[in-house]
Amino acid sequence: MAEGKNAVMSIDRRISLITLGVADVARSTAFYERLGWGRSSASQEAITFIQLKGIVLALFSRAALAEDAGVENTPVGFSGITLAHNVSNPEEVDAVVDFAISCGATLVKKPEKVFWGGYSGYFADPDGHLWEVAHNPFAPMDEHGHLALPE
Structure with missing residues (x-):
């Protein structure tokens, strides 16, 4: 530096x-x-x-x-944050969302084709944290299962 x-x-x-x-x-x-x-x-x-x-x-x-962050613990609606789990194809999106629901998640948005050209749906964990399950045909997964964005 x-x-x-x-x-x-x-x-x-x-x-x-x-x-x-x-x-x-x-x-x-x-x-x-x-x-x-x-x-x-x-x-x-x-x-x-x-x-x-x-x-x-x-x-x-x-x-x-x-408390650790030094902020007030106030209830909020949408926190402005989602977590994403990308998969290789639309059928896998459906399967992952269905599996999460069977494990106790709440369906927030049924998987569907989305405006940006992919396919995704949302579920919430028991505390309401939003998870998007998505297939993005423009950003494939690499050999390690990580999202591979273009340079």
Whole structure:
């Protein structure tokens, strides 16, 4: 990194961990385990860690998360954030949404063709966190199952 007052800094393009503030850690952990996402041995009673492909998902008390961040824990409608799970084809979108519903998710938007040329639907986890399940024909998955955007 350059020194001086005109130094330019950049942050590496990655997200290491996403923490969802939840009402009941045990209930939310059980939901994600029903999806087939096992918890890490690093988990504790107050927090669950789930290793995903290239990222970690954490489940932590919403009140404790707000306290940790130093913000007020106020109820909100739409938080302005969705999580996405991309898949290889529209049939897989339907299958993943149906499976999530069978595990206790709530259907928010039935999968359908969307304005940008793909196919997607939305479900909410037990705490209302929105998950989009999408097939994007313009951004295929790489050999590791990661979304591969054009340069």
